[in-house]
Amino acid sequence: MTEIKKAIKSSNAALLFNSAKYLTIFFYFVYSVLPSIYVLISIKLEEPIFFWLHLETPVQTNLAIFQILGFFILLATVPKSPKNIVEGNLKVQVPIIIIRTITILLFIITLPAFFEMLIKSRSIAGRVDLFALSAVIADKYKLKLVFLLLSIFVTYLVFIGKKLIYLLFMVPIVSIEFISMGRVWPFAFFSIFLIGYLHIKNKFFSRKGLILCCVFFGLYSMLRLLGQGADLNFLDSTIFLFGESFNTQQSIEIALSASNKLTVFDGVANVLSEFLPFGIKYLIIDPDKTAVNIIDNSKEALYGFTDMGFGSSWVSQFILYFGNNFLFALYPLMLSLSLRLYLELYKKSELFSFFYLYFYISGLFMFFRYGLNLSITYPLLNCFYCLLIFLLLKAFFEISSKSSTSL
Numbered sequence: 001m002t003e004i005k006k007a008i009k010s011s012n013a014a015l016l017f018n019s020a021k022y023l024t025i026f027f028y029f030v031y032s033v034l035p036s037i038y039v040l041i042s043i044k045l046e047e048p049i050f051f052w053l054h055l056e057t058p059v060q061t062n063l064a065i066f067q068i069l070g071f072f073i074l075l076a077t078v079p080k081s082p083k084n085i086v087e088g089n090l091k092v093q094v095p096i097i098i099i100r101t102i103t104i105l106l107f108i109i110t111l112p113a114f115f116e117m118l119i120k121s122r123s124i125a126g127r128v129d130l131f132a133l134s135a136v137i138a139d140k141y142k143l144k145l146v147f148l149l150l151s152i153f154v155t156y157l158v159f160i161g162k163k164l165i166y167l168l169f170m171v172p173i174v175s176i177e178f179i180s181m182g183r184v185w186p187f188a189f190f191s192i193f194l195i196g197y198l199h200i201k202n203k204f205f206s207r208k209g210l211i212l213c214c215v216f217f218g219l220y221s222m223l224r225l226l227g228q229g230a231d232l233n234f235l236d237s238t239i240f241l242f243g244e245s246f247n248t249q250q251s252i253e254i255a256l257s258a259s260n261k262l263t264v265f266d267g268v269a270n271v272l273s274e275f276l277p278f279g280i281k282y283l284i285i286d287p288d289k290t291a292v293n294i295i296d297n298s299k300e301a302l303y304g305f306t307d308m309g310f311g312s313s314w315v316s317q318f319i320l321y322f323g324n325n326f327l328f329a330l331y332p333l334m335l336s337l338s339l340r341l342y343l344e345l346y347k348k349s350e351l352f353s354f355f356y357l358y359f360y361i362s363g364l365f366m367f368f369r370y371g372l373n374l375s376i377t378y379p380l381l382n383c384f385y386c387l388l389i390f391l392l393l394k395a396f397f398e399i400s401s402k403s404s405t406s407l
Contacts (some may be wrong), residue, residue, distance in 0.1 A: 016357050017342060018081055019198055020355065023361055024335055025074065029367035033071050033314070035249040052303070053249070054365065059256060059324065063315060066328045074332035079340050094393045102354055103153040107169040113141040114172035117179055127181045134180035143397060145172055151188055152386050154357050158196040159351070167193060183222040189217060248313040248369065253294050258298040262289055267321025271373055291317040315371050325407035331372065338375045355379075355386045376390035 039060050042048045048055065116272035117137050124130055150170060157166040159314060170189055177185040262270070266289055289294055291312040314331050318324075338360060345353040359379035368374040 015198055016195055017079075017339070018356070019195055019341065020357055021078055021081070021339060023364055024078070024339065027364045028071055028328045028332070028335070030245045031248055031365070032067040032315070035246050036067040038246060039064045039249060041300040051346040053253060054257075054302075056253075056256060058071065060253075062324065063252060063328075067315065069116060069330045070328060073329055074335060076299055077333055077336040079336065079343060093392055095397060096157075098393060098397060099153050099156055103150065103157060103166070103169055107151065107172070109146055110143070110150070110173040110176075113137050113143060114176055117176045120378060121179050128302065130377060131182060134176055134182060137176060143173060147188075148183060148382070148385070149389070151192065151358075152355070152382075152389065155192055155196075155355065156390075158192060159199060159354055162200045164193065164196050164200065167196070171310075183365060187365055191358060191362035195354075195361060199354075245328075248315070250406055251313050251316045251407070254298050254302055255291070255312075255319040257302045258294055258302075258320065260298070262294075262321055264322060270317075270321060291320050294320055312370050314368055314372050321372075333382075335367070335375050338379070341380075343375070351390075352383055352387060356383045361385065 037050070039053065039055075042053060043055055043057055053060070117134060120133055120137075121130055124133060124365075150173060154166050154169055158164060167189070172190070174185045174189045177183075183219055266285075269285050270290060273285050288297070295312055295316060315328070317330075318328055341355055341359065342356055344357055356379045359382040360375070363378045365376060366378065371378075
């Protein structure tokens with residue numbers, strides 16, 4: 001262990017790689033192993049203990065065992081901590097003053113949206129209604145695009161300037177989703193803090209880091225639950241710390257009961273569409289034939305209510321797209337491939353690979369909740385946007401500089 005720590009401290013690439021590696025193992029355990037163990041215990045006792053399940057015993061048992069075995073596949077195939085990496089020299093240099101100016105402008109754009117959310121949320125009770133309000137505000141101010149751009153530039157500033165104070169620019173926009181107990185932006189904010197701190201302090205991602213992840217994940221799950229008006233005792237609160245991950249099992253059960261499972265062709269089309277930007281993919285595939293919408297439309301038939309969302313999961317998508325078979329073993333291999341891709345990217349471009357790692361970490365919970373191959377496409381697509389933005393800024397700066405010189 002001492003030798004590994006010494007090797008990691010000699011390279012930012014290796015140091016950052018370990019944050020992604022251990023978080024991947026952590027999230028797989030939380031989202032797949034824990035609920036699988038719960039299912040096996042419930043089947044053994046012949047009734048669910050804390051969460052409702054219909055316990056289709058043979059199928060549920062097989063799926064639980066598949067997911068647990070997948071954890072060991074992940075452990076066996078995940079790349080080892082690299083000792084030496086030849087760092088690439090392909091860097092897109094943009095004057096820091098330009099990045100700061102754009103970041104400040106994006107920060108200013110988020111302020112009216114934040115204050116509108118803060119004021120209107122006071123008259124709303126319940127997470128579902130708050131989430132609906134945040135969605136309206138996000139659409140009104142185009143906050144999805146603003147957040148993507150802001151996170152790119154803040155990450156750049158943290159990486160280049162080695163100062164976590166730049167994270168303050170993201171507080172208003174993250175607070176909008178925090179108030180509604182959403183997950184994407186707070187998790188992304190936490191990711192920038194984590195990898196920025198590791199980069200600045202040259203820290204090894206140790207057990208303390210894993211404990212911090214557990215605490216953050218658990219407490220945020222509890223806050224979301226309390227936001228729905230839950231009244232829990234100490235025992236229930238302890239169990240519900242990971243209620244978010246147990247809900248993935250509910251989406252699996254809904255997928256098993258769904259009557260409108262897709263053909264293999266539809267499944268392949270859905271998977272390939274993830275390589276396209278969000279708006280374009282729905283020009284090619286039917287939104288009603290995506291796993292998230294199938295599960296959302298099927299939950300009332302199984303549970304008798306519609307006021308709770310279950311998202312999806314990588315297991316649910318396999319069930320809906322390809323059935324119950326050995327293909328489950330592919331997902332841990334995809335996660336391992338994503339980490340190997342990071343190491344290869346670092347040889348080409350340090351900055352590009354840093355962004356890849358940021359989007360990889362910030363999207364980890366989405367990899368388990370929303371898509372089979374998001375672990376590869378999500379960070380790659382966003383890195384492409386990053387590279388395009390910085391190349392455009394560089395070209396603009398060079399053209400402006402030449403114009404000034406000629407005058």
